[in-house]
Amino acid sequence: MIFGARPVRRLVRVGSVPxxxxxxxxxxxxxxxxxxxxxxxxxxxxxxxxxGCDIVRLAVPxxxxxxxxxxxxAEITLPLVADIxxxxxxxxxxxRQGVDKIRLNxxxxxxxxxxxxxxxxxxxxxxAIRVGVNAGSLPPESRARYEAEHGPAEATARAMLDxxxxxxxxxxxxGFHDIVxxxxxxxxxxxxxxxxxxxAACDYPLHIGITEAGLPPAGTVRSAxxxxxxxxxxxxxxxxxxxxxxxVEEVRVGRxxxxxLNLRRRGLTLVVCPTCGRxxxxxxxxxxxxxxxxxxxxxxxxxxxxxxxxxxMGCVVNGPGEAREAHVGVAAGKGRGVIxxxxxxxxxxxxxxxxxTLVEEIEKVVRExxxxxxxxxx
Amino acid sequence: MIFGARPVRRLVRVGSVPxxxxxxxxxxxxxxxxxxxxxxxxxxxxxxxxxGCDIVRLAVPxxxxxxxxxxxxAEITLPLVADIxxxxxxxxxxxRQGVDKIRLNxxxxxxxxxxxxxxxxxxxxxxAIRVGVNAGSLPPESRARYEAEHGPAEATARAMLDxxxxxxxxxxxxGFHDIVxxxxxxxxxxxxxxxxxxxAACDYPLHIGITEAGLPPAGTVRSAxxxxxxxxxxxxxxxxxxxxxxxVEEVRVGRxxxxxLNLRRRGLTLVVCPTCGRxxxxxxxxxxxxxxxxxxxxxxxxxxxxxxxxxxMGCVVNGPGEAREAHVGVAAGKGRGVIxxxxxxxxxxxxxxxxxTLVEEIEKVVRExxxxxxxxxx
Numbered sequence: 001m002i003f004g005a006r007p008v009r010r011l012v013r014v015g016s017v018p019x020x021x022x023x024x025x026x027x028x029x030x031x032x033x034x035x036x037x038x039x040x041x042x043x044x045x046x047x048x049x050x051x052g053c054d055i056v057r058l059a060v061p062x063x064x065x066x067x068x069x070x071x072x073x074a075e076i077t078l079p080l081v082a083d084i085x086x087x088x089x090x091x092x093x094x095x096r097q098g099v100d101k102i103r104l105n106x107x108x109x110x111x112x113x114x115x116x117x118x119x120x121x122x123x124x125x126x127x128a129i130r131v132g133v134n135a136g137s138l139p140p141e142s143r144a145r146y147e148a149e150h151g152p153a154e155a156t157a158r159a160m161l162d163x164x165x166x167x168x169x170x171x172x173x174x175g176f177h178d179i180v181x182x183x184x185x186x187x188x189x190x191x192x193x194x195x196x197x198x199x200a201a202c203d204y205p206l207h208i209g210i211t212e213a214g215l216p217p218a219g220t221v222r223s224a225x226x227x228x229x230x231x232x233x234x235x236x237x238x239x240x241x242x243x244x245x246x247x248v249e250e251v252r253v254g255r256x257x258x259x260x261l262n263l264r265r266r267g268l269t270l271v272v273c274p275t276c277g278r279x280x281x282x283x284x285x286x287x288x289x290x291x292x293x294x295x296x297x298x299x300x301x302x303x304x305x306x307x308x309x310x311x312x313m314g315c316v317v318n319g320p321g322e323a324r325e326a327h328v329g330v331a332a333g334k335g336r337g338v339i340x341x342x343x344x345x346x347x348x349x350x351x352x353x354x355x356x357t358l359v360e361e362i363e364k365v366v367r368e369x370x371x372x373x374x375x376x377x378x
Numbered sequence: 379m380i381f382g383a384r385p386v387r388r389l390v391r392v393g394s395v396p397x398x399x400x401x402x403x404x405x406x407x408x409x410x411x412x413x414x415x416x417x418x419x420x421x422x423x424x425x426x427x428x429x430g431c432d433i434v435r436l437a438v439p440x441x442x443x444x445x446x447x448x449x450x451x452a453e454i455t456l457p458l459v460a461d462i463x464x465x466x467x468x469x470x471x472x473x474r475q476g477v478d479k480i481r482l483n484x485x486x487x488x489x490x491x492x493x494x495x496x497x498x499x500x501x502x503x504x505x506a507i508r509v510g511v512n513a514g515s516l517p518p519e520s521r522a523r524y525e526a527e528h529g530p531a532e533a534t535a536r537a538m539l540d541x542x543x544x545x546x547x548x549x550x551x552x553g554f555h556d557i558v559x560x561x562x563x564x565x566x567x568x569x570x571x572x573x574x575x576x577x578a579a580c581d582y583p584l585h586i587g588i589t590e591a592g593l594p595p596a597g598t599v600r601s602a603x604x605x606x607x608x609x610x611x612x613x614x615x616x617x618x619x620x621x622x623x624x625x626v627e628e629v630r631v632g633r634x635x636x637x638x639l640n641l642r643r644r645g646l647t648l649v650v651c652p653t654c655g656r657x658x659x660x661x662x663x664x665x666x667x668x669x670x671x672x673x674x675x676x677x678x679x680x681x682x683x684x685x686x687x688x689x690x691m692g693c694v695v696n697g698p699g700e701a702r703e704a705h706v707g708v709a710a711g712k713g714r715g716v717i718x719x720x721x722x723x724x725x726x727x728x729x730x731x732x733x734x735t736l737v738e739e740i741e742k743v744v745r746e747x748x749x750x751x752x753x754x755x756x
Contacts, residue, residue: 003567035655059655083654085696108696136700140721186649186703188638189381192610212689212700214648215665217627220595221602221634228603229610232570242652244662244690249595250652256599260566270592271564274620274628276461277413277437284622287593311590312622318463318486322514322590325564 003232003261009205012128012178015079015100017054019128019180020205020237024264026054027254028207028240029247030083035065035072042075044247049078051251052267052302055238057081057103066093073098081130088114095121101128101180106167107137115167119174128178130207131167133160133194135185156185157193164198179204180238184211188226195235205237206230212242219243220253227257267302268294271311271323279314280334286355287312293359297366310362320345328361330354341365381610381639387583390506390556393457393478395432397506397558398583398615402642404432405632406585406618407625408461413443413450420453422625427456429629430645430680433616435459435481444471451476459508466492473499479506479558484545485515493545497552506556508585509545511538511572513563534563535571542576557582558616562589566604573613583615584608590620597621598631605635645680646672649689649701657692658712664733665690671737675744688740698723706739708732719743 011021019026029048033040035058045056056078060066066082073080081101082094085108094102095118102122109115122129135156142162146155160183171179181204183194191210199206210226213219223241230236239257241250258264272287273279290312301307311329313319316338319331324343331338337354339346339361349357389399397404407426411418413436423434434456438444444460451458459479460472463486472480473496480500487493500507513534520540524533538561549557559582561572569588577584588604591597601619608614617635619628636642650665651657668690679685689707691697694716697709702721709716715732717724717739727735 003570030652030654032653032657033655041655061656065655134700136702137696140702187640189640192381212649212651212691214650215662215669217594217598217631218634218637218648219650220598221631222638224599224602225606225610225635225638228606232603232607244650244652244665244692253595253599256596257603259596260600260603262565262567270596271590272592272597272622273590274408274622275410276408277411277419277443278439279410284593287622291593313590314622318515322512324514324518 004234006234007199009237010177010203012180012205014055014081014128014180017079019207023237025231025236025258026238027052027251027258028055028057028081028238029053029250029254030057030059030240032247035059035061036068038068038071038075041068041072045072045076045078047248048251049076050299051248052255053078053251055079055081055101057083057240059083060090060094063090063093066090066097069094069097069099085109088118091118092121095125095127099127101130103130103132104167105132105134105137106163107134107139112170115170116174119171119176122178123174123176126178128180129171129176130180130182131164131171132207133163133181133183134211135160135183135187135190136211138163153187153190154193156187156190157183157197160185160194161197161201165201168202168204180207181205182207182209184209186210186212186222188222188229191226192229192233195230196233199235206235207238207240208236209240209242215244216249223253224257224260227254228261231257231261231263266305266307268298269307269309271309271326271329273313273315273319273322275314281314281332281351283312283314283332286330286332289355290358293355294362297362301366306366308362308366310358327365328358330358382612384612385577387615388555388581390558390583392433392459392506392558395457397585401615403609403614403636404616405430405629405636406433406435406459406616407431407628407632408435408437408618410625413437413439414446416446416449416453419446419450423450423454423456425626426629427454428677429626430633431456431629433457433459433479435461435618437461438468438472441468441471444468444475447472447475447477463487466496469496470499473503473505477505479508481508481510482545483510483512483515484541485512485517490548493548494552497549497554500556501552501554504556506558507549507554508558508560509542509549510585511541511559511561512589513538513561513565513568514589516541531565531568532571534565534568535561535575538563538572539575539579543579546580546582558585559583560585560587562587562620564588564590564600566600566607569604570607570611573608574611577613584613585616585618586614587618587620593622594627601631602635602638605632606639609635609639609641644683644685646676647685647687649687649704649707651691651693651697651700653692659692659710659729661690661692661710664708664710667733668736671733672740675740679744684744686740686744688736705743706736708736
């Protein structure tokens, strides 16, 4: 381990999914359907499940939405989190409806007695609570107090810590400890610093994210940089990527972040050379067709907790050697392709046969069970 | 500065662009056209220049490609790097053609006397050299020596360090010191570790990258995680993102990585809420239209070294507060939008007027010169 051991934090169960306690980092997303539309919401949750989402959160803007949660829960397998702002009665109704976790935003639920009441009911029902701090919903004066002395990013981080501590204290006063904590901002350094402070101040598991990160690719990059820094620093027990896209994209990006750090590499990993003036084929097209053809295999391996690394290279000379660590690969040149395994050529085939042969060799490796963790996993 | 000061490394000039010596981190890309096709290559370099690329590299697979470099150089403003593998004569011809830097891959150019000859000619011509190590092109025995004791990622890192040191020694023996070093792998932990070792072993500036990172979004994520970790750790004087896409995407992603760390934030930064079941408008569409409408402004600000943060929020209640740090923003609700500045509402307009009004207010801020660094820059 180059990035050091991950400290084990307190275990909190969100339905069937453990968060903290040494469990793998789970991936969350949030539906974008109208929560009151049960059918549409259930359909979107099924898509998220298929994509590898572990926990799903729903907006609960009103009582009708809160009352729909039970019907949604009955149709899905993922643990369900109700996202609550402003009105604690919606949290109480969500608990009655059988959700697995409540997210409370301290900036938007400031009356101590309301928080205490939610804690008591959640405690009785065995429902977890996320103290979900968001830099933007803190009262401005909470940052102002630190800003002159410490600068803006540190001030944001300290104000988020204060907000988290205040709400945690209210929950603990009710004997409630099934707490997950988050502190999200748009600014990456401020977010990283906030989690460092919170990790030092308590041992509750951490839900990590960068909020309102922006359109892809900028938002994807901002999330990957921020969450990558946190995870490599040993911080983060569950994550959510926030993108204004189909939520399935959030799950794909979240899993790719974990994959990049070898924290939870499962299914298919594609190595693709970027191509250059030496490349004589449509390599991106080939890679995209391969990805499509292998989508089912990816899901199958994913479910089995197995993985395979496949390389798509655009250079017959450099390709096999450069992708030595791939279980199977192709080095595509003009009119032909060399199919190789761990750098050793297996067969040279005509251009039209490349994709079929590649898939065939991959299926063979998978059938023979020889797709263990790749050699570079650290 | 939450991530600590960036150590200043030796300054190397690549044409007009300083690398190291405390200069801003520059963004590179590589053309994907046939280098021998001067018109196509020049056209692609112009697109890269427009996108904010600082340095461009070209494949030089043969003598015809090497001989085209002078004609290409005459038509562009960016410093030009010739990518050399196997044949040192191509490097010599590239130097004659007036390129600004040569990239040599130690794994593919192993005869010491060839490296020495390139160093002498480059030294006479004032051309920089990148020692460009790639994990995949190292001889397998170089890793094997370390693997049993140190594990695969550390072994890869040490083998890359050895290859770099060997080629650096050859260059230094010729009195050559205009050296940039890179050590790229697909594995993020191995890559980060290699740069840590190299940074400790010499003070030449570092060119950073994750090689063959894969198709977007996975390849984008892998690059952002890897380069984010390096940059936050103070490593990296120039970068290249490797994606099998239009190279303009590499530049956008590279700049976004720097932007996420506030290392080189210029032009337009878009804050976009991810939307949820509370959102009643097509926020992604609005954000994409805004991004398009503001593309020219982005370029203008970019050239002037100025920046502006604009927020596109899907919630009239939460939006303005959450995006308090944006110079200008919109909170879009059903049928109307609230245009705000630093969290304070300016005007409420009908849905059809939202985009025009937003752009108008942004142009006003820019005209009045009030687009300094945003408050959260750390």
